[in-house]
Amino acid sequence: MTDSPTNPGAPADEPSGHEHHERAAQAIANDVVARVLARAGTARADGGTVHTDHDGEQLDLEERTALRRVAGLSTELEDVTEVEYRQLRLERVVLVGLYSGGEAAALDAEISLRELAALAETAGSQVLDGLLQRRQKPDPGTYLGSGKAVELAQLVLATGADTVVVDGELAPSQRRALEDVVKVKVVDRTALILDIFAQHAKSREGKAQVELAQLEYLLPRLRGWGESMSRQAGGQVGGAGAGMGSRGPGETKIELDRRRIRNRMAKLRREIDAMGPSRETKRLSRKRNAIPAVAIAGYTNSGKSSLLNALTDAGVLVENALFATLDPTVRRTQTEDGRVYTLADTVGFVRHLPHQLVEAFRSTLEEVGSADLLLHIVDAAHPDPESQIAAVREVLADIPGIHDVPEIVVLNKADIADPAVVGRIQRREKRTVVVSAHTGEGIAELREIVADALPRPSVEIDLVVPYSRGDLVHRVHESGEIDQEEHVAAGTHLRGRVDAALAAELDRVAAQAS
Template sequence: MHEYSALDEFENGDMDLEERQALRRVAGLSTELQDVSEVEYRQLRLERVVLVGVWTSGTSTDAENSLQELRLLAETAGSLVLEGLIQRRQFPDPATYIGSGKALELRDVVEATGADTVICDGELSPGQLRQLEETVKVKVIDRTALILDIFAQHAKSREGKAQVELAQLQYLMPRLRGWGGNLSRQVGGRAAGGVGIGGRGPGETKIELDRRRIRERMAKLRRQIKDMSTSRDTMRGRRQRREVPAVVIAGYTNAGKSSLLNRITGAGVLVEDALFATLDPTVRRARTPEGRVFTIADTVGFVRHLPTQLVEAFRSTLEEVADADLILHVVDGSHPDPEGQLAAVREVFATIEGASDVPEIVVINKADAADQEVLDRIARRERDNIVVSARTGTGIGELMELIERRMPQLDHEISLLIPYDRSDLISRAHKEGEVISVDHVADGTILHARVLPSLHQELARVGKPVERVA
């Protein structure tokens, strides 16, 4: 095994096949601390992990970025990263993911570093997980299990917890392991409480019982999620009936979505420099510079290869995106691969019916930490974009003006005399429309405003037309 500071040498045609396919260390991945006392403290509470990935396509930079993201995921889950290794292959080995010989090399690295967990940068089959574990002699998990674990740590609401548990059970179901065919571990006969005729026999094996219980739990969770999503659908329907425009903030995890929501609304939403800090959707009210009210929702962050179990479990939450009038697609301008982030999020959008049809503004965030050349490059590629910094407030004013221009238009201009006993309609005009002028006279209030069709109908029923004085 050899140490390299980068992966570029993979592309050197002079290297022989065995050398090019060897496991290679990726520099800068270790998060071991220098302070001994702090290291000892962290070792008490953090798993010590080695990361391993298979590079099958793309450039060496793509492979490094993917493993760097896996490092961030591992740290977010509370792990101490000791080493990062990448192997160049045409495709992952169907038996052990990295091949039997490289699995033995990986075991040597695990022993040398004192790691207790290996995290693979991909989704492994049950067979791959089992065989790799048998070789390296420590726990092996894949990228999907890691992301599910992070979601489980961060879910706070009842619905969020139920969605994560459902996703975890969907992942676990095909990965239940028996006891090497030992059928003595089973429930039946006296073990099942039965006596005499009908109470004897093999009954259910332990793994079958586990599977049945998991299926029952999954069915119960699906019912709970459906019931909980009904209340959100009711709130969403109420907003739609009142025609309050809905804006959704979506984007890659840790792109700064919650910070942007706080900057726009002043909401006290958790802001943390960690992946998936926000899981439960947060809906707030905000106003445009012209005073028009709209709702703005923060959504769960996306990531490359987001587990299909999570997309399915969070579908009711993600439907907020499809029901919106406008999407603020936030991307981290300081990230090494912002275009990859944009593509990964749009890949998830494509799985949500109607999401791809919603107007989108690409909000290039973290302008204070980004390279100007990168900002210019994204701006050239994305038709509707704006550069902001949620941390410093740069560009937020321009973003609010852009939101106002992109929201559904107020297409009814009215000038009506509204009786004083219907002052509630005047309030709604202020909240949902654009009030041009208000004059109080003896018979009521003369309202001159631009409003949406539904409010226009109500105002027209109770008000009397008046001529505007030029």
């Protein structure tokens, strides 16, 4: 018995309206995947990292690229005995995404998949193919639905991929169900970002923050295999790595693993809290010396580190990759009239930044909330810079004190940006400046804007500082504004403006000397 046609009046070989829409959606999805695989607009599109004279020798970059994952080299012991360093096998991945709606939704999905491809390549993987499906909401079982999951399994088999990367956050049950169908490892966007952070963290605090975020992500996703799900670890039973005093009564292996993870997370939180006073001491020291602070924030790969180098010659690592910088860098520089201020480069943001990372890096992000000025760096050459601005502000909104910090939107990469896009953002934002950290365009103007926006000392001074207190004269040079400086018999005669705390100290010293 054959099914009756949807439209009895239509010829037998003409597709129904539903089939026509499905074919059109599939054509759109195929075009999106083709453009993503062509690397159009990804961070790695031009293949290399361009440096300027301000970037210095970039020794950190040399060290990082030496540890890149390489093709054809497994982590199995027999494969690595002949090489000096143990390098990770290059993962071969297939990207998976969903979109709902028409061409506008497909464009958003394309931008997101481009970013996912760049994330995968930054993590050291090779992107082989992609699959984009139109559906209103993810399937609660396999995320894609049973039919598409089978299609994905065939694509994985045909390409020889060993990993599937999903452009979204998978529930533990969805990941398990999808792995059971495709027969290879499945990771979601969150896991991929965490992997990049784990590779790039260098400082002790950065490593602790990343490990904490990874464990928070892992805890609900522990998967017991075979008998280990029900095997009891209590009593006097010997277990690998679990001796007497480390087991609860009748704990299963997965419960024991969860308890170990929770204990490790508690230890990491204590370590991170213990590192806080050191950072706070440095911050208070700068405030006590009345040194204004400028924080650099923005989307990942928008050029924050390049801009820091252009402004200060700091020589921090610059790489054409996502999340190249994780550990905050603070450098001193000064305005044209000699006022000293600090510039702090912070971790980059991304759409759907894992909440575990936001929580773990909250202590670092507080550097932004205590700043006197925020430079919000935007990649003006990106296909959708407005969504990047929104993503950054979404994360910044949760930082205490951020609403009191004046913001300047710095439109970077002006040398390759579309002038129409630049103009559009300038009309939407209150204070903008257009620059190129690569060519130096607009950097002088940015310096002037920063100098004008920094808080100025407000207390007038006209006094003589004894020659024995040269340290105070130095502080006036660093944080004050000097109109007149003259060396007289009793000491250095200064006329100008300083902050209230320094003015009180100067008055006390001048009074004691007179």
